[in-house]
Each structure stands twice: as structure tokens, then as C-alpha cells.
Amino acid sequence: MTATNDATTIAQRFRETFGADPDGVWQAPGRVNLIGEHTDYNEGFVLPFAIDKTAKVALRLRADSNVRLLSTFGGHGLVEASLDGLEPGTGQGWTHYPLGVAWALRERGVDVPGFDVLLDSDVPSGAGLSSSHAIECAVITALNELTGAGLAAEDLVLVTQRAENIFVGAPTGIMDQSASLRGAKGHAVFLDCRDQHVELVPFDAEASGLVLLVIDTKVSHSHADGGYASRRASCELGAQVLGVRALRDVGVEDLEEAAGVLDETTLRRVRHVVTENDRVLQTVELLGSQGPASIGQLLDASHASMRDDFEISCPELDLAVDTSKEHGAIGARMTGGGFGGSAIALTPVGLQQQVRDGVVRAFAGAGFTEPDIFAVTPAAGALRLA
Numbered sequence: 001m002t003a004t005n006d007a008t009t010i011a012q013r014f015r016e017t018f019g020a021d022p023d024g025v026w027q028a029p030g031r032v033n034l035i036g037e038h039t040d041y042n043e044g045f046v047l048p049f050a051i052d053k054t055a056k057v058a059l060r061l062r063a064d065s066n067v068r069l070l071s072t073f074g075g076h077g078l079v080e081a082s083l084d085g086l087e088p089g090t091g092q093g094w095t096h097y098p099l100g101v102a103w104a105l106r107e108r109g110v111d112v113p114g115f116d117v118l119l120d121s122d123v124p125s126g127a128g129l130s131s132s133h134a135i136e137c138a139v140i141t142a143l144n145e146l147t148g149a150g151l152a153a154e155d156l157v158l159v160t161q162r163a164e165n166i167f168v169g170a171p172t173g174i175m176d177q178s179a180s181l182r183g184a185k186g187h188a189v190f191l192d193c194r195d196q197h198v199e200l201v202p203f204d205a206e207a208s209g210l211v212l213l214v215i216d217t218k219v220s221h222s223h224a225d226g227g228y229a230s231r232r233a234s235c236e237l238g239a240q241v242l243g244v245r246a247l248r249d250v251g252v253e254d255l256e257e258a259a260g261v262l263d264e265t266t267l268r269r270v271r272h273v274v275t276e277n278d279r280v281l282q283t284v285e286l287l288g289s290q291g292p293a294s295i296g297q298l299l300d301a302s303h304a305s306m307r308d309d310f311e312i313s314c315p316e317l318d319l320a321v322d323t324s325k326e327h328g329a330i331g332a333r334m335t336g337g338g339f340g341g342s343a344i345a346l347t348p349v350g351l352q353q354q355v356r357d358g359v360v361r362a363f364a365g366a367g368f369t370e371p372d373i374f375a376v377t378p379a380a381g382a383l384r385l386a
């Protein structure tokens, strides 16, 4: 998905396709996660932010229960479905996401009629930047407004999670949609995934002479594949054996005792989550007291933990992290669910070209596909454009 059109162009395309004006145009962003990986479904802490890459939808409610879906990037052509008797899994590619949120809203008791929707998005798909949640959050924001359901952000987060878990079949947590729906310009979203409490934490890398680079390794992944689910199952097993509701309730000081009762693999999975929660809290504290230049070591430690204990990295992500560090990044880690996708590298502005060139060269040398490298800053969450 690489289309980038403004609201007027999207509305015009909608008119050409469906023969009427849309009721409006909405957008919702993708996200990067600064730190706190695989902690969300353990009721822990995360620190993502919304990025300035968005999914945009022009949408119009219909008088019947039919849905017609088209994208500006052409994938799958015009897809038609009916919301009546809609079964989880219906649709193809990106069309799962709008259908999924309509299904989940209906399950929640919202009277969602059919709709026509035109999608445009410049959030790269499969890059670990939550392109699917960007679509879901744009559509659910539109439907929440147009149907008059008026659900609060916390509810939209849970409805979107239902859509992902049941309709799409990916057993993911609440981080991505929380960042997309609740993000704010200039801020990271410090989210307590147990009670959905949010604190917006200022994150201005530029003011510290830094830039946050995203390195999209082009290794595509899907959370509906087995790796994500198996990590989640290990965490649930760990919590059960340790007798806690969720790994959120285990502290770093409990790990020694945990080593006595958990098998070796489960211990490493648990250790990642427990130490990662601690790193999120430390990051928030350091951002407040000393600013972005002070969090490099925590990013590095997070990556090492995902690589060695949680085992969700891959050679391309490790190379992106190691090479960006060698060329001057002050901290780097993979971001998102893992097994591919993107890394982030916090880099002094003056060294960013060196880091970019170094990573591209290293990928070529290793015979990997050329990565896509770009800077991101925290942007606004979901909103209505027109």
C-alpha cells in the first residue's frame, strides 16, 4: 500500500466509483512502538506512537446491509459482501479489516447498516507498522460517528481487538489500535494495558538533535501465523505456573524464584516480558527527566531480550539493529510483533545518512532485499478529514 492522496481526491474517486458523495473522509495512522513489546496481552505497559503514515477512508452508509469495498491501490478490485450472516474470515486481503470492525460493532450491539468504502493508505503493509489497525481504526471511527453509536476510545479499542482476534484470526493485544486511536502529535502513548489508562509522554527527538529512523526490512510477517500465538501461549503458561493473573504481576525481583519452577524456554519468555515491562517504566521516567538522548541503552537491551529470550527477531532485523549502531545510532531495536517487519534506530541527525548508507550496504552484502529507511515523528491519532 503506497497510495497517498488527499481527502478531496479520495472523495472524488469515491464519487466516480459509487456514484454519490461519501458521508465523510476519515484517517487513522500506523504506529511504531518505542518500547514495550509483547507486553500488551500480558496486561503490561507499552509506549508506542502514531506515525504520519495513515489509512484514509471515504465512506457512505447504505440503506441495506451490503458492503462494497475498493482501494486506490487496486488490490482485489471491487469486493462486495453482506453484513447479514457475515461469518468471521469473510473477505480477501485488506477487506477483512473493514468487514471485521463492522462485524464486531454489530456483535457489540451497534446497529451498523451496509456501507460503501474507498480505502487509500500509505502505511506499508507487512512492515510491522500496523497497516491493518490503521484501516480498522479509520473505519471504526467513521462507523462510530455515522451510526451515532458514540463509543468511547477505550471501547473502540476492545471492539477492534475482537475484530482482529475473532474475525481476522490474529491473537493480538490492544497496543496498535490504542496508538492509532489515542495518539497525539509530539507524544508517545504510555498505556497501561490492564486498565487502558493513558499518559501522553512528550517525545521530541529533533529537539535533542536526534531522528527516529524506521528500517523496514521488507521481511513480511503475519500475526495470524503460528509464531505470535505460540509466544502468547508461553506467556499464559508462565502466568499459570507462577499463580498470577498475568505476567504484569511478576516483578524483576521474582525472576530468581521463577527459575526454580518454570521450564527453560518458558522462563526465557517470561523473563523477556517481565524485564520489558520494567524497561518501559524506566524509559518513561528517563524521557521525563533527561529526554530522548538517554534511552538508547534501554532500546538496545529490549532488542537483545527479544532476540535471545523471546526469540522473535530474524537475521534482517538483527543486521539492521547492529549496523545502525555501528554507524552511530545511540539505540536500536526491532519494533512490533517480530519475525520480520521493521527496526527503529534513534540516531543523531548528523549521522543519519551514514546510518542509512551503512544499513543499505550491509543488506546488499548479505544478499537481503534493499530495506526502506525513513524518519518518523509522533503524529495525531484517528480523525475526520472532511
Ligand code: GLA
Pocket: 033, 036, 037, 038, 039, 040, 041, 172, 173, 174, 175, 176, 223, 336, 337, 338
Ligand atoms: C503486534 C500486536 C500487538 C502487540 C505487538 C507486540 O503489533 O498487534 O498487540 O502484541 O505485536 O508488542
